[in-house]
Amino acid sequence: MQRAYLSKLMELCEKDSNVLHLVADSGTGYDEMLKRSLPKQMVNFGIAEEHMVAAAAGLATAGKIPFVYTAGAFLAYRALEFVRDDVCFQNQNVKIVGMGSGLSWCSLGPTHHTTEDVAVLRAIPNLMILSPSTPNQVAACVEQAYAHKGPVYIRIGMSNEKEFFAEDYKMPRNGQDVLCEGRDVLIFTTGSILEEVMEAVETLQAQGITATVINVAQVKPFDTTFLYEKADRVNAIVTVEEHNVQGGLGSLVAEGLSDRGIGKRLYRIGLQDTFATGYGKNQKAVRKENSLDGSSIAMRIREICQ
Amino acid sequence: MKEMDAAACKELRKKIYLTAEKGGLGHLASCFSCVEILYTLYHKVLHISKETLKAADRDRLVLSKGHAGLALYHVMALEGLMEEAVIDTFLQPGSHLGGEPCMRDLEGIEATTGSLGHGLSMSVGMAMAQKMDGLSARTFCILGDGECEEGTVWEAAMSAPAFHLDNLVVILDCNQIQKMTTVEETIGLTNWKEKWTDFGWLVKEVDGHDTDALEQVFKEENTSGKPLFVIAHTIKGKGVSIMENNPIWHFKLPNRKEKKVFLAELDITEEELE
Numbered sequence: 214m215q216r217a218y219l220s221k222l223m224e225l226c227e228k229d230s231n232v233l234h235l236v237a238d239s240g241t242g243y244d245e246m247l248k249r250s251l252p253k254q255m256v257n258f259g260i261a262e263e264h265m266v267a268a269a270a271g272l273a274t275a276g277k278i279p280f281v282y283t284a285g286a287f288l289a290y291r292a293l294e295f296v297r298d299d300v301c302f303q304n305q306n307v308k309i310v311g312m313g314s315g316l317s318w319c320s321l322g323p324t325h326h327t328t329e330d331v332a333v334l335r336a337i338p339n340l341m342i343l344s345p346s347t348p349n350q351v352a353a354c355v356e357q358a359y360a361h362k363g364p365v366y367i368r369i370g371m372s373n374e375k376e377f378f379a380e381d382y383k384m385p386r387n388g389q390d391v392l393c394e395g396r397d398v399l400i401f402t403t404g405s406i407l408e409e410v411m412e413a414v415e416t417l418q419a420q421g422i423t424a425t426v427i428n429v430a431q432v433k434p435f436d437t438t439f440l441y442e443k444a445d446r447v448n449a450i451v452t453v454e455e456h457n458v459q460g461g462l463g464s465l466v467a468e469g470l471s472d473r474g475i476g477k478r479l480y481r482i483g484l485q486d487t488f489a490t491g492y493g494k495n496q497k498a499v500r501k502e503n504s505l506d507g508s509s510i511a512m513r514i515r516e517i518c519q
Numbered sequence: 520m521k522e523m524d525a526a527a528c529k530e531l532r533k534k535i536y537l538t539a540e541k542g543g544l545g546h547l548a549s550c551f552s553c554v555e556i557l558y559t560l561y562h563k564v565l566h567i568s569k570e571t572l573k574a575a576d577r578d579r580l581v582l583s584k585g586h587a588g589l590a591l592y593h594v595m596a597l598e599g600l601m602e603e604a605v606i607d608t609f610l611q612p613g614s615h616l617g618g619e620p621c622m623r624d625l626e627g628i629e630a631t632t633g634s635l636g637h638g639l640s641m642s643v644g645m646a647m648a649q650k651m652d653g654l655s656a657r658t659f660c661i662l663g664d665g666e667c668e669e670g671t672v673w674e675a676a677m678s679a680p681a682f683h684l685d686n687l688v689v690i691l692d693c694n695q696i697q698k699m700t701t702v703e704e705t706i707g708l709t710n711w712k713e714k715w716t717d718f719g720w721l722v723k724e725v726d727g728h729d730t731d732a733l734e735q736v737f738k739e740e741n742t743s744g745k746p747l748f749v750i751a752h753t754i755k756g757k758g759v760s761i762m763e764n765n766p767i768w769h770f771k772l773p774n775r776k777e778k779k780v781f782l783a784e785l786d787i788t789e790e791e792l793e
Contacts, residue, residue, distance in 0.1 A: 253651065256647070256682075258678060259674075259677070259678065259681075261671075261674035261677075261678065263640070263670075263671045263674065264640045264643070264671050264674035264675050264678060266640075267637050267640030267641050267643075267644065267671065267675075268640050268641065268643045268644035268647065268675075268678070269644060270630075270641050270644060271630070271640070271641035271642060271643060271644020271645040271646075271647070271648070272644040272645070272647060272648045273644075274629065274630070274641075274644070274645060274648070275575065275644075275645060275648030275649065275652065276575075276648070277648050277651070279644075294634060295637065295640075295671075298631065298633070298634055298637060299630075299631075299637055299640075299641060302623070302631060303622055303623070303630070303631050304623070
């Protein structure tokens with residue numbers, strides 16, 4: 214996803230000289246090309262995330278469109294007040310891009326995990342939240358963030374995510390895609406954990422349980438059309454997120470159901486108000502340790518459907 | 520200091536006090552500390568007018584110590600950048616005017632401040648944009664000395680020289696007092712000159728209540744290639760003897776007895792107070 218993000222951003226930078234790539238010592242091999250060909254549009258603020266976010270707000274007052282890029286945890290938590298006061302309250306055209314969503318920083322542990330960012334940030338007015346699941350979706354989200362005049366937070370994963378969308382994928386108006394339709398369970402998911410969900414759906418299908426999967430790329434504002442359209446047709450609704458179930462996608466769906474008075478049972482799969490445990494060389498191992506891999510998700514949904 | 524400027528600053532203090540009194544709250548001492556700084560900037564230095572409030576090449580001023588907002592509003596009104604009628608709504612129901620400057624509601628406010636340690640970073644972004652766009656405009660930022668206890672001030676202090684922002688001017692309203700006590704008692708050493716010089720700034724010191732000296736320091740050509748840091752030595756509560764240099768006045772209005780001193784020293788009649 215990082216590569217997809219940076220190549221899309223480079224495209225925007227070439228098109229619009231007001232687009233800026235701001236990093237906090239967080240550049241990677243992928244932005245070398247941007248640095249070489251558009252040096253004036255890349256600024257490294259050093260290891261100073263709060264300062265970078267506030268300075269981005271200052272740049273935006275003069276018509277610049279800064280894309281602030283570093284680990285999601287350092288933006289959503291450390292720089293929170295700067296995101297709130299300087300970017301969101303002032304409604305500045307700043308794009309905050311948190312990389313390493315969920316458990317992507319699998320070898321570094323909870324200080325780097327980004328498993329409460331949606332909960333924290335969705336409470337802030339004026340902020341659009343995008344949570345792409347695959348590289349092609351990242352490109353569409355960056356395009357959407359650029360087109361939207363105002364603050365946007367994009368949470369992206371790291372690398373090697375499985376692709377489920379076409380190369381020319383365009384984000385639907387409601388920010389949600391139906392990946393498959395089934396009759397037993399309605400699953401909402403967001404972010405790169407989509408690949409685990411799709412693996413689970415395959416396993417469940419072999420066991421005679423079919424699922425509708427809705428991938429939510431635009432978390433805020435959250436569109437409830439699919440939820441209301443499909444909730445009555447299934448026995449159970451499930452949310453799957455690589456995030457605390459408190460305040461994230463599970464809460465969004467719960468609020469949606471409750472707002473409409475739909476008395477359907479909702480099962481929220483995610484971190485159950487805990488920090489994730491374990492370390493691993495790859496994300497899958499840490500997902501497994503926290504019961505968020507495909508087979509754990511399939512097992513849980515089978516229990517729910519029984 | 521010219522008589523005219525002294526009179527204007529006295530009038531500003533009077534208006535600030537009357538507005539705070541009418542609203543029922545206010546950071547009077549912090550406002551009085553930076554009256555001459557704000558007045559000099561808006562009256563003599565900043566390239567800005569009612570017509571150019573949104574011009575790309577305007578000079579910008581960020582009041583990082585946002586709690587002196589009332590001083591900013593009155594100086595802006597004096598320069599025709601804000602309606603006096605707007606100031607009359609201070610803290611009234613439905614008002615767009617509170618203790619901290621808010622750009623959502625007011626034209627001419629360059630940044631919303633209130634939480635300390637934000638303004639300088641935003642100013643760095645503004646000065647950077649001015650440079651990127653090849654403008655000769657400058658960005659000015661008024662910082663409190665107590666505010667320098669915030670960590671982001673130092674993140675910004677490091678970055679402005681690194682980015683060669685010689686169009687950025689920071690004015691330290693160095694009144695040596697914060698809410699509870701003196702800055703020195705709170706954080707020990709306050710050797711601002713050495714600190715900011717070490718961080719790569721061109722540092723100048725000035726009497727923060729002398730408008731001539733302030734004007735000179737802001738207008739001197741800066742050929743150093745470095746951002747300018749002006750230590751303005753000020754007195755918190757300047758202009759009312761009982762308020763000067765006493766921390767208890769950080770966020771307080773005078774009681775009935777104290778009011779007499781305010782009225783006498785700011786040349787306010789009983790009628791004006793009502």
